[in-house]
Amino acid sequence: MTQSGISIRNQIRTLRFHHGEMTQQKLADQVGVTRQTVNAIEGGKYSPSLEVAFRIAHVFGKPLEEVFQYVAASRVTATNS
C-alpha cells in the first residue's frame, strides 16, 4: 500500500507460485480472511494487520521480511537517483 510516502511490498504472488500455484482462496482459508482480502493485499491495495501478515508468512514457512518489505519513499527516491 502506498500511503504518505510509505510503501509495503510483498512477494505473495511469487510465493504462491512456488507453493504449487496455491490459489488465493486456499491461502485465504488458511489465513482466515476472504479471498478478496488476499487479492487486495497481493495487489498492494491493503496493508494487513501484523497478525495476518505473520499468518501469511507462517503458511509459506518464511520469515515475515521475506514476504513483506517496507520501503520508505525517500529510500526509493535515493535508490532511483
Added chain:
Amino acid sequence: MDMSFEEKSVWIQLFSLVVGLGGYLVVAGLMLSNGVSALPPFVPVFAVAVVLIVAVNIAGHVVAAITNRSDEADERDRLIGCRAESGSSWILGVGVIGAILSLILSVGGVWVAHLLLISLFGSEVTKDVLQIAYYRRGI
C-alpha cells in the same frame, strides 16, 4: 466485478436506501410542495418506504448468499466499515444540530422530522459510497 459477500451487502444496502428512502423523500417533497404541513399523512408513505427497504435488503442478501460464498467479515471489512462510519457520521450530527436549531426557531415539526430523515439518508448513503470506494480503490 470480483466482490466479497460484505461488499455485495453494501451495494444491496445502498440500492435499498436509494429506492426506499430516496423514493420516500421524493414523494414527501411533492407532498410538502403541495402544502401538506401535518405529519400524519406522511406516516403511511414512510411505512411503505421502510417495508421496501427491508424487502429489498432481504431479497438482495438471499440472492447474494445463493450466488457466492457468504464469508464472514474479516479485518479489512471491519476497517473499511469503521473508516466509512467516521467519514459519514458527521452528516447525521449536522442534521441533529440543525433540527435542534429549527426547534428553537419554532420551525414546523414536519420540516424538523424531514431534516432529520434527510441527514440520516445522507449519512447512510455517504457511508455506503465510502465503503464501496475503499473496496475498489484500496485502503
